[in-house]
Amino acid sequence: MGREEDERRVRRELHRMKRRKQERIRQLLTLGLLCISALIVAAAVLVLAINLIRREPVDPKTVSVPDNVTISLLTPNPYSRPQTPLEEVKGIVVHYVANPCTTAKENRNYFEQLKNQTGEDTTSVSSHFVIGLEGEIVQCVPMYEVAYASNNRNSDTISIECCHPDESGKFYDSTYQSLVGLCAYLCSEFDLNPEDVIRHYDVTGKICPKYFVDHPEEWETFHEDVKKAIRALD
Numbered sequence: 001m002g003r004e005e006d007e008r009r010v011r012r013e014l015h016r017m018k019r020r021k022q023e024r025i026r027q028l029l030t031l032g033l034l035c036i037s038a039l040i041v042a043a044a045v046l047v048l049a050i051n052l053i054r055r056e057p058v059d060p061k062t063v064s065v066p067d068n069v070t071i072s073l074l075t076p077n078p079y080s081r082p083q084t085p086l087e088e089v090k091g092i093v094v095h096y097v098a099n100p101c102t103t104a105k106e107n108r109n110y111f112e113q114l115k116n117q118t119g120e121d122t123t124s125v126s127s128h129f130v131i132g133l134e135g136e137i138v139q140c141v142p143m144y145e146v147a148y149a150s151n152n153r154n155s156d157t158i159s160i161e162c163c164h165p166d167e168s169g170k171f172y173d174s175t176y177q178s179l180v181g182l183c184a185y186l187c188s189e190f191d192l193n194p195e196d197v198i199r200h201y202d203v204t205g206k207i208c209p210k211y212f213v214d215h216p217e218e219w220e221t222f223h224e225d226v227k228k229a230i231r232a233l234d
């Protein structure tokens with residue numbers, strides 16, 4: 001009799017242990033599921049936050065030039081308008097033409113005639129915009145194509161060449177005001193900061209635009225003027 005009771009007690013005990021074990025497994029599974037759910041929610045929140053912070057780059061094809069720009073696009077050619085797509089604009093590079101007293105049209109035509117080059121010793125140069133001595137702006141290359149002006153930043157910047165009356169490279173006020181206005185417009189269209197407007201000098205160390213390399217304080221003033229012009233656009 002005592003032996004049967006012992007066996008029953010052992011069976012009961014085994015049964016209890018089994019139930020406890022099942023209960024523990026259930027608890028662990030619930031905890032695991034909770035952890036996985038929490039991780040999924042956290043990942044979703046993170047992805048949402050990243051998407052909110054990271055602005056989609058502006059497609060240059062969707063940006064038009066301002067009304068005061070004369071569009072005079074170069075003929076497609078390997079030396080000044082290779083038609084390489086410019087997919088994203090991350091900055092604006094300012095240059096001076098280094099050829100005193102030449103006009104915007106003359107500089108544009110210089111880029112244009114590069115298409116006639118033959119032989120091995122060829123020059124490849126161009127610019128999206130040229131600003132003349134009277135502040136006139138000529139567009140030579142569409143903003144969704146690469147221009148040959150800023151070396152390793154050709155692939156992600158818009159270039160602006162500026163005309164000047166003498167060797168100092170200082171721009172006339174008319175040229176300066178057009179430059180400020182165009183840079184402000186482009187900053188606003190491409191979601192750029194005034195600091196994204198750089199000198200050719202900042203890319204390669206070339207003395208270009210000369211006056212703003214020789215007078216860095218004037219370059220600071222220029223950034224301030226672009227900042228003000230952006231605010232005026234809003």
Ligand SMILES: [Zn+2]
Nearest residue numbers: 095096200208
């Ligand atoms: Zn330059």
